[in-house]
Amino acid sequence: xxxxxxxxxxxxxxxxxxxxxxxEYEMSRQASRVCFEILADNGYACTLVDCGNLNDxxxxxxxxxxxxxxxxxxxxxLEIHLNSSEDKSAHYGEVLYKETTKSYIAKTSADxxxxxxxxxxxxxxxxxxxxxxxxxxxERGLFFLDKIHCPSIIVEGLFISNNEQADWLKNNGAQAYxxxxxNGILNWLRKVD
Ligand SMILES: [Zn+2]
Numbered sequence: 001x002x003x004x005x006x007x008x009x010x011x012x013x014x015x016x017x018x019x020x021x022x023x024e025y026e027m028s029r030q031a032s033r034v035c036f037e038i039l040a041d042n043g044y045a046c047t048l049v050d051c052g053n054l055n056d057x058x059x060x061x062x063x064x065x066x067x068x069x070x071x072x073x074x075x076x077x078l079e080i081h082l083n084s085s086e087d088k089s090a091h092y093g094e095v096l097y098k099e100t101t102k103s104y105i106a107k108t109s110a111d112x113x114x115x116x117x118x119x120x121x122x123x124x125x126x127x128x129x130x131x132x133x134x135x136x137x138x139e140r141g142l143f144f145l146d147k148i149h150c151p152s153i154i155v156e157g158l159f160i161s162n163n164e165q166a167d168w169l170k171n172n173g174a175q176a177y178x179x180x181x182x183n184g185i186l187n188w189l190r191k192v193d
Contacts, residue, residue: 002039002185003067003074005049005144006032007081012056015084020166024082027160027169031080031178038182044189047074064147076109077152079144080181082160082169091162093117094133096154098145103137105151108192110135113184117157120180121168128168155181 007028008014014024029050036048049066051059067077083090095110097103111134118132138145138154145152157177158165169177 001045001047001070001072001074002189003047003049003070003077003150004032004036004039005063005067005077005079006051007079008056009051009054009059011053012059015082015160017160017163017166019163020170022160022166022169024084024160027082027174027177028080030174031181034175034178035080035182035185038179039185042186044186060143060147064143068147068149074150076105076185077144077148077150078109078155078181078185079153080155080157080178082158083156084161085159086161088161088163090159091129091165092131092133093121093157094136096136096138096142096145096156098152099137103151105192106153107135109151109185109188110153112188112191113153113155113157113181116180116184116187117155120176121158126168126171128165130165157181 008025016023036046039046054062095113097106097110114132114134121128121130144154160166
């Protein structure tokens with residue numbers, strides 16, 4: 001079972017781009033929903049977690065308890081974010097995981113998602129300036145990677161603070177972002193199944 005957790009909440013929307021009128025929560029909600037639908041349409045069991053209007057401290061606790069109490073435990077839990085930086089030209093994409101002796105699942109799924117994001121962003125009709133960092137071991141102890149018991153990853157595929165990437169999101173919709181991630185997961189699932 002794949003658990004897709006919508007990043008942030010309607011109260012704490014994460015990063016935003018005011019020029020394009022988009023924020024992380026809304027983009028993640030749309031991308032996560034499409035990701036869920038594509039995986040479900042392909043016959044894979046999925047759950048979608050939405051923290052609604054909880055604040056950032058509340059949703060960390062809520063999400064951790066909810067996912068850790070799922071039975072069966074998800075094979076993989078993921079969160080779709082958008083990165084943000086003071087440097088408006090930052091344009092790298094990465095998928096974060098926690099490095100442990102058991103991080104094979106997280107790392108291989110992250111790697112497949114990175115491949116699909118890279119191909120999607122750079123080989124489309126309007127290619128983006130994009131650098132693929134690949135899977136990155138988290139060093140900040142992010143709760144979603146640290147406290148969730150099943151293998152978990154955080155997708156940071158685009159910068160909401162980069163106007164070219166925000167423009168891509170606005171034009172293609174967050175659904176296109178979610179579809180690339182879903183196809184990366186499908187490719188990975190077909191290999192491990
Ligand atoms: Zn975020």
